């Protein structure tokens with residue numbers, strides 16, 4: 308399929324440009340052409356999460372993941388796997404026994420190992436990178452690790468074990484720890500502390516995923532740079548794995564749902580700064596992936612405020628480049 312020069316072409320000398328997709332995106336020919344024009348990496352928005360892909364102890368649903376991997380392989384796109392161990396969208400059955408009681412640490416770790424070997428094994432050689440553990444660090448000042456069922460049952464060991472299982476299953480895959488708010492100094496230092504400890508214990512964690520759920524006012528260039536420098540000092544690579552730039556700086560519902568001139572101007576400026584910084588760190592940043600395809604639909608339309616229309620991406624609801632697109636491709 309021949310397409311005009313797109314975002315990925317502007318960045319071919321820097322890093323792959325990815326996007327989170329659903330199988331439905333791939334059923335529409337206009338969307339397929341759009342995806343192939345602008346992106347050379349895909350992430351499954353939901354299809355490879357624990358519950359969607361492994362809904363029952365003895366049942367996997369491979370359809371969505373297979374469709375995305377098939378499309379990517381057919382068109383020469385990279386695929387990032389998301390995510391092997393997370394507290395959200397995890398299947399209840401994994402944590403409870405037949406009597407409905409929480410399972411033991413050994414049982415849970417064995418279930419995690421089976422899950423990881425089955426999922427990573429199926430796509431071995433076709434998925435080059437995995438978000439092995441997502442969001443294990445706490446947002447609470449008093450906590451280091453999030454008090455998830457993973458942590459309650461296993462303590463911190465589930466993190467190292469998840470990476471070891473993934474490495475066993477595909478020794479060539481690049482293994483990521485993935486999280487959000489990773490530029491916030493308090494959380495940044497906790498993520499750093501976790502990664503440093505894992506690396507010192509020779510746990511196969513190769514890179515850190517900064518989700519990049521940012522806004523027109525956050526992060527500042529200074530905070531982004533200090534986070535990149537701090538993680539890079541561990542000798543690991545960095546990817547921006549779920550980039551979007553919310554047009555809101557609070558959790559209030561606006562008077563009207565429109566995308567104001569001020570919001571546009573701020574977003575153009577923020578995207579310009581972000582990609583200027585990414586380009587400067589091209590030797591450390593090995594990929595930038597957007598979360599969702601266009602302003603037509605974003606997970607931010609319902610988070611953190613349900614029903615609040617957001618306009619966080621480089622393409623508008625008609626899949627047309629916004630001015631921010633031209634700001635990040637004119638360099």
Ligand SMILES: Oc1ccccc1CN[C@@H]1C=C[C@@H](O)[C@H](O)[C@H]1O
Nearest residue numbers: 352353389441487488518520549606
């Ligand atoms: O920015 C946040 C704030 C609080 C909780 C979760 C997040 C981000 N959490 C991400 C967002 C959407 C999901 O589809 C992704 O899998 C998840 O990694």
